[in-house]
Structure formats: C-alpha cells, structure tokens
Amino acid sequence: MINNKLKKTYTINELKGAFLFLLPLILFLLLFILIPIVGTFITSGFRDVSFLEKKFIFFDNYKTLFSDSVFWHDFGFTVVFVIVSVSLEMLLGISFALLLNQYLPFRGLLRAVVLIPWAIPVAISARIWELIYNYHYGLANYLIMQLGISKEPINWLGTNIGAFFALVLSDAWKTTPFVTIILLTGLQAIPKEIHNQAKVDRAHFFQRFYKITLPLLKPVIVVALLFRTIDGLRIFDLIYVLTHGGPGGSTSSISLYGYKYFLSGDFGYGSAISVSLFIVAFALSLLYIKIGRFGKEIL
C-alpha cells in the first residue's frame, strides 16, 4: 500500500511530462487519422449525396453494397491482383535478396540500384509503364518482337488479361525493392556459422537453401508477405494512372471504386465501400502486428 501511494505522489509530474511530449503525436493521429476513420464509419450510415438532404439510413448502404456486382467484381479483382503480384514480388525479392547477401563486387551499388524503383513516385512510374505498354511503339512490344517471343504486338492496356498483367508487372517493379531489402535484412541475421557447418556436412547449396535458409527466413517472409498484402489491398495510384480501372472496369480496385463515389459526391456509399476495405486491412494488420512481434524490445 505504501508503495502505491508513493508511486502516485512521486510520479504524477513525470507522467504529465511524458504525456506532454507525446501530445503532438496523439493530436495529429487523432485529428487526421482516427477521427476521419470514425467519421467514415458514421457517414457510411447516411445517405450523404451532394444536392440531397443528408439522411440516416442505418445499414442501407451496406445492403446495397452486398448486392452490388461491381463492388464484388472490384473486391475479387483486388484479391486476385494481390495474390498474383505479391507472389511475384516474393519470388523476385527472395532471388534478389539471396544475390545481394553474397560477397559480390559492387554489392553496395547493386543494393542502391534495387532501391531506385522504390524511390520513384508510383504515379510517375505508372506513366513510364504506360509508355512501355504502348501498343505501337512501347518498349514492351518492341522487346517481345525483337526477342521473337511473339510475332504480333500485345494489346497490353486494351485487353482485360493484358491490363491485369501490365499492372502486376508494374507493381512488382515498384515494390520488389522493398521486399528485397526486408528479406536481405532477414538473411543477414542468419549466422554464417550455420552455413559453414552445413557446407562441412556436404550439403548441396540447393539443399542448404531449402533446409536452412528458407526455414530460418520464414518469419521474415511471413512479415513481408503480410505487409505487402495489406499494402496491396489498398492499391490506388498505379491503377488510377495506368489503366484507370479499364478496360471496361476490369481492373478497378476497391479503393478506385470508393474514390469514384467520393468524386461523384456520394459520400455515404463511398464511405461504405471504404469501411469494407478498412475492416479487411485492419484485421490483417492486427495479424501482422501479432506475428511480427513488434515492440518486443520495449515490453
């Protein structure tokens, strides 16, 4: 009892001080992230359309949403897009990370080269890719024809399947660097002795990869995978610039669908779409935090 009393009288000022230092952070997060989220949840319960009277309609927006085939299409597209692009990124990321983890000449330079696509704003890289995918004179078709992969140019952005893979490739270009860096850090945490021991035990280097590197890297892979999944689900800028959801809405993501409603002034329905994405992303991010075991050092 004495102990508790003491703690209160002595540390109340300290608490105040510590909280004061934290206050600006809390204010910003509250005003520009938390309250907006809550606001979006509230708005999703209203009919909130420009030039119409605002009206509380309970879950009507969600009822509409559940029977909205365009929404389900975009939801499905987003999920498939994430699965395909994240798989490709992980594959490339692991290859690049394994490469960069070796003693190579110019390793520092190679590492910097990998970072370049990451540093270029998505919207700008999307325009570069737009030119690359140009049917008549883009680099993609030029290479395909020159290398003899196909005799006919591919209509990248004009067909559903072409647009899908155009997006996947551009997204992989932009985000593989991030995956590479994360996995590289994971690889560097594996003690060299383990590999040397395996070499002494005459393990082939493919065996070493499957039996040692991959299992030890698994936690980092899972974290990178989850992070990229959450990030991929909210994809917007790349699609907005490169395909604008086209052709014919076939590559529209949930974010883009929501955006279209906000743009047209239907904040109620736009909010309902956003909330649906938020719930999925938030659930995954809780899983991510749990698996990533963040803050372990601080606890």
Next chain:
Amino acid sequence: MILTLLDLTKKFSSLRGINTAVENINLEVKDREFFVLLGPSGCGKSTLLNLIAGLEKPTYGEILFNDRIVASHDKKIFLTPRERNVAMVFQNYALYPHLNVYENIAFPLRIQKTKESRIKKSVDDVAGILEISDLLNAKPFELSGGQKQRVAIARAIVRRPDIFLLDEPLSNLDAQLRNTTRTELKLLQRNIGITTVYVTHDQTEAMTLGDRIAVLKNGRVEQIGTTLELYNRPSNVFVAAFVGSPPMNLIKTTISEENNNLFVGLGNIKIRVPEDKIKTLKIEKAGELIVGIRPEHILVGRLNKENSVKIKIDSIESLGKEMLFHFTFLSQKLTGLTNHLNLNENELIDVTFSLDKLHFFQKSSS
C-alpha cells in the same frame, strides 16, 4: 560534506512483482572520505549510488547531505541531482559524443549558465589537473579508454560538486591502466577533498582506494569498515570469502564439548573456540562451525607439532615471488600461499596452521 543514509530502501515494481534492490541501508560517509560500496553484481550497489545521486527515488527512508534532507519518503522531499550538486562518473563514461572534450567538460557549467570567461578558466584548470589540456579539441570517439575516463572525471569535478559519485569507473580499462589510474584517482580525491562514494565489484580496487568500505549483498550491508578491519575481522562468511585474494579458506567443522570448553577439530588438531566468539556468534553446544584461515596463514613446514599436518599438493600456481598450492584436507579444497618456490605437484609436505589467525563463523550467516 557528510552523507547520511537512514533506513534507505528501494523497491522496483515490475510485471513479475516487487523486487527489492536495497533494503534498510544505514550508513554515514564522513566529510572528505573516500567511501567504497563493494559487492557482486546485482547486490544493489549501483541502485544505492543512483539513490544518492537523485536518479532514483527511495521507496522508504531518508538521505541527508550534512543536515539538509535531499530525499525523504515520509516528508515527501525529493531534490533533483542538480539541486543536490552531485557529480557522477559512469562505467561507460557517458561522454556526449557530439561535443568535443572542452564542451563535454564545460557542459555542466553551461547548463548552470556560467559566464563564458569563468567556464574557460574552470575547464582549463581541471584539464590541467587531469593532464588532458592537449585533448580539448578532440571528439570522444578519438580518445582512448583512459583518456575518456579522465574527461569524464574532469566533467564531474569541474563544477566543484558537494559529493562525487563513481560507478565502476575503472572496469572498462585494461589491467595495467587500471592500476595506475587507481593510484591517481586516490591522489586526486585527496587533493580536491570532496566526499566520494565509489561503486565497484572488484575487491582489490575497494581495498586500495577506500578509506572505508561497505560490503553489500542482496541489497543489504554486510559489513562496514576499513580495509584492515574487513580483512582481519570479517563479520561473516560472505565478507570473509569476498574480501581478499586469493580468498580465505573456509572449513566446515563440528563442535565438540570437553570440560565445559567448546572445541572444533581440524583433523587431529583440536582448537578451542575463544570465549568472545562463543558469545558474539551465540554458539550452541553442538552443531557446525565454519573455521576460516587465510592462505598466507597456512605455513609450509612442521613449525609446531600440534598444529601441523601432512598433506599432498594437488596443484600449484606460481605468482612469481610467491606460490599458491592447492591441497585437499578433510575432503575440502584448501589453498595456501608461500614464498617457498620449490614445491611440486603430488609432493607430500607438512603444513602448519597459524591458530591465532583463525576466524570463526556461524554457518547460518552465509
């Protein structure tokens, strides 16, 4: 400045429960005294130092600088380190890496908003005393361990603190440097005449530096005294084993009674337990008693018929001018120290116990 600790207790509460770091510490450090807190890691000596410095708040008890209460649980007084005017030297020196040596030393003065001209004079003075005048423009990362340590001391004494606190300041130095620095530190403390509390786990350091030493264990004071007092009259097994190198031999014995006198046996040697020990240790008639004997009090040779035994040397360690020999006696490992340098392993020799130098301890006091 006289430093007084009254019933000082510090408990830390964590998720695992309450952990008592120091408990009911009562001691007084005299004006200008070099006082050492000695103990193994985790004994609470650093916590005690932090309490004196004002970096931790006592859970119970009081700290007084002369007659001024600087921390009191009951009176709800807590002065900050600044208000106490203490200075501290840390094990890793904690020099400010972004500041050069001059600015490191000047730092406490700048915080006090001292005039620039006075800062310059004070810094130059202490830099002269510590022989680091030519390092003033260097950054900490350019300094050797010994130089860093001098800068840390300079920073501590530059503003003439009332109490000077040192937390294992020598343990990051190599052995040779440690010896010379030790001597210099003692001299410096005498010259500046500031009451000093010094924390260490190294008993040699404690014995050579301290005017008085407090031996701590599990947050409690085991014994306070001068080097000689601790060495010659350790009050319990812990102090006996901790102070002195090589450590004191401790032999478990059984008490026997004969003609109203109590005896313990070392093999065939029968030793009468002195009357004063019976009183102070509250010895029961039967039971066990621990007899302590320092290695230098096990003499080689049959100097005295009654006190001698024949032993076989298990191993030897040469120290150059002296030699340690280890042997098994009454199935306990003992060590002797001698300047006979011609001993060999497995040799059978006579040794004599100096019975007047024996120590007696209650078993429970360990």
Next chain:
Amino acid sequence: MKEEKVKIIITLTVAVFMVLFCLVPFIYMVVTSLSKNPDFLSLQSSFGWTFGNYKNIFTARTLHFFEYLRNSIIVSGVSAVVAVFIASLAAYSITRLSLPAKSFILLFTLSMSMFPQISLVGYLFSLMTKLGWINTYPALIFPYIAWILPLSLWILVSYFMQLPKELDKAAIVDGCSTWQILYRVILPVAKPGLFSAALLAFIFAFNEFMFALMFTTDYTARTIPVGIALFQGLHGEIPWGNIMAAATITTIPIVILVLIFQKNIIQGLTRGAVKG
C-alpha cells in the same frame, strides 16, 4: 568444382536480370526524354537527340511543371521536418520517460500506418472543404504529417533505444531538465537517425498521390505526382517527351539521394517495417 561453377552462373544471371529489371524502365524514361520522337522504337521513326522537351516543360506555362515541383518540395519538406520533430518528442517520451502502455502506443501507431487511405479521404475532403483549405498547402501538409508519423516514430524509437541510458543520467546529473536532455543531448546525438527518418518521411510524402489528387484542384497546390499523372497534351495527343522530361527531372534528385544514402534508407525501412 562443379557446384561453384553452377553457383557463379546462377549468380551472374540473377545479377544481370536484377539490374536490367530495375534500371530499364528508368533508362527508357531518360532516353525518351532526350528523344525528338517518343515513338523512336517503331520502324517509322528515329531517335534524334534533343533537349527540347526539357526546355519545353520549363517554358510552356500551361504545363505548370515548375509549380508542381515547387509545391511537392515545400509540402513534403515541411511535412517531413514537422513529422520528424513530433516523432522525436514522442520517441523520447516512449524510450526515456515513465509512461504506461508504451508498447500499446507504438503498436497502435503502427496499425494506423496500414489504414487504407481511401477510408480517410472522404472525411478529410469534407473537413478541408469546411475549413476552406482545398487547393492550399495546409490541406496536404496536415494529413501528410499524420500519414508519415508512424514510420518516423518507429525509426526514431529504435534509434533512441540504442543510445545508452547513461547519457541521460549524465545529463540529469549535469543539471539538465527533461527538455534540455532532449535538445542538448539526445537530438544532437541522434542526428543520423533523425536524418534517416526525415529522408524516408520526405520520400513517402513526395510519393503520396490520393490526398494530393483529392485536395488540390490546380497548380497552386497540386504536387508533381498528380501533375505528371494528369499531364495532357493540348490536342489529345499524350506529350510523352514532356512527361518523360518532367519525370526525369523529378526522379533524378531522388535517385541521387537514394544512391548516396542507401544505408540510411535501408536501415530506416527495415526499422519501420520488420523489427522494432
């Protein structure tokens, strides 16, 4: 040895592929920006060196390239500096001061960085409209600060945790107040960490698209990613040469920053994303 040979071949193949994969689009952008004809790869056309595209984006007023770039630098710069300052206060509080629920605060902040932007944008748009901030810098700066705070906080917390606690103790004993410890000791010592955080915060803000798209209407506040995304030719034809010149000027400084500070960026990224 056979295994060694196989390994070298695989390594080389992956290395060449990686460099091509990462650099080809970038080089294609630069080359196109220097070509008279953006369709130089087709049989009917040819390359033809020119700086005309660069000259054009600075002189053609209707493109507003300079304004977009200026807006981006101001908005991202201010956001990064303010966010890192706020994050350093918070990181100091979390790593150094007695505060309950530290890990909860950290994890909560982390989870916010994963919110989809679309779930904020509707509310923020109404808010900015009410405040009359649409198409002004504050409309971007305030949300950007909040948006890059979690990343900055994580980088700084992990950096501050590496600084020895004795530095604080020494500063306290030397007479510093809490505030003085922060600005006289911790912040100067943590300069490399602050720099990494600011650099990453700047790049994140510079990359941001959706807020800039929603909250700006023209060149007075529009940032360069949106500007370039919406570049349209006067006659319906996409001005590829101009776009690529603008993209080159925008990205070259970032690429140089990345090349110089790759170590800081890699540290920052991994701190912000994988380990605490």
